[in-house]
Amino acid sequence: MFLINCPYCGERDQSEFSAGGEAHIVRPKQPTELSDDQWAEFLFMRKNIKGVQFERWNHAHGCRKWFNMVRDTSNDKIHAVYKMGEKPPIK
Amino acid sequence: MLNFNSPIMDTKEYSEIKISEVEPILKINLRGKSRDFITKIGKELSIIPPTESNTSSGNENLNILWLGPDEWLLYSNNKIDLNNINILENKLFNEISKAKIGSVTNVSDHWIMINLKGKKVFELLASGCPFNFNEFKKTKGSVTQTLLNHIDVIIHNKNINDLNLFVRRSFSNHLWSWIKDSSRFI
Numbered sequence: 001m002f003l004i005n006c007p008y009c010g011e012r013d014q015s016e017f018s019a020g021g022e023a024h025i026v027r028p029k030q031p032t033e034l035s036d037d038q039w040a041e042f043l044f045m046r047k048n049i050k051g052v053q054f055e056r057w058n059h060a061h062g063c064r065k066w067f068n069m070v071r072d073t074s075n076d077k078i079h080a081v082y083k084m085g086e087k088p089p090i091k
Numbered sequence: 092m093l094n095f096n097s098p099i100m101d102t103k104e105y106s107e108i109k110i111s112e113v114e115p116i117l118k119i120n121l122r123g124k125s126r127d128f129i130t131k132i133g134k135e136l137s138i139i140p141p142t143e144s145n146t147s148s149g150n151e152n153l154n155i156l157w158l159g160p161d162e163w164l165l166y167s168n169n170k171i172d173l174n175n176i177n178i179l180e181n182k183l184f185n186e187i188s189k190a191k192i193g194s195v196t197n198v199s200d201h202w203i204m205i206n207l208k209g210k211k212v213f214e215l216l217a218s219g220c221p222f223n224f225n226e227f228k229k230t231k232g233s234v235t236q237t238l239l240n241h242i243d244v245i246i247h248n249k250n251i252n253d254l255n256l257f258v259r260r261s262f263s264n265h266l267w268s269w270i271k272d273s274s275r276f277i
Binding site: 011012015016063064 | 158159222223236
């Protein structure tokens with residue numbers, strides 16, 4: 001259980017949010033030219049690292065907006081929260 | 092014509108809490124991003140939709156609640172005449188949806204409004220809600236969308252210890268039962 005600072009609504013309990021997986025995965029420009037392996041790589045393969053990870057989250061039971069978050073998966077420490085389309089505030 | 096069948100039609104009073112379903116109430120969902128949209132709403136209703144999060148604006152007849160950066164809920168303060176239910180909706184639809192500057196959707200049947208009054212309403216909500224009401228209860232007109240007993244709700248702080256709670260129709264009976272049960276033990 002932890003608190004998430006929604007960029008639209010402010011600080012809310014984690015139970016109001018749903019996680020949307022890794023962020024900043026770029027869709028291939030020409031999907032039809034990809035092999036099955038390359039397409040599967042884009043669709044399914046995620047880093048799932050232990051440590052600082054860039055993630056997408058949705059405030060499902062609040063404003064229903066998607067946003068990005070930089071979270072340490074080992075201790076749930078949130079380093080940054082930023083809106084969709086914005087550049088990550090940390091690298 | 093919408094079919095306004097109220098699912099609860101009940102009022103309960105406990106020592107420090109009074110709960111009642113208030114229907115039929117006009118509720119319209121407004122969505123739009125452009126400046127034109129905000130201006131048009133202001134012109135038609137004489138109320139500017141709030142741009143600050145978790146707030147509301149209103150007059151003696153209507154309230155507009157902030158639901159998101161491009162979404163608002165308009166609802167009437169008083170019960171409406173079912174024969175005139177579509178007048179405001181049609182007016183907004185013609186000015187906004189047809190002009191393609193936003194969307195207007197009548198959600199009167201989608202949401203059920205429950206009024207909660209009394210000194211212990213926030214104790215009742217705190218017993219089933221992950222939201223921190225400390226600042227909320229001090230600010231008249233504040234709005235939140237959160238979970239109550241795991242059910243999505245919109246809560247509007249109308250006045251001191253006087254809240255309007257909106258719940259989806261399909262969950263309303265279940266939530267009503269939970270509120271009744273919980274109120275007995277607060």
